[in-house]
Amino acid sequence: MEAISHAGTCLGILSTDGILIAAEKRNVHKLLDDTVLAEKIYRLSENITCTVAGITADANILINHLRW
Structure with missing residues (x-):
């Protein structure tokens, strides 16, 4: 639960003209490189x-599973 409390916001909006999808990239750990998000x-x-x-890393596993 601690990991999700530090997660950035994800948003999807559906309109009659199209879809808007946005995601916030947030680096909360000092040891992570900001240029490699x-x-x-x-x-x-x-x-x-x-x-x-x-x-x-967890997301990558789920995404790869969904793509199969």
Whole structure:
């Protein structure tokens, strides 16, 4: 639960003209390199996109599983 409390915000808005997807990249650990922040928005297929919050390594496992 501590990891998710430090996670950035993810947001998706659906309108009649399209979809807006946004994700905040937040570095809360002093030892992490600011220039190598991981992606937070993933395209799973031609018509499916998702955003992730929390630990990026966990998200990568889930994203790879969803792409299969």
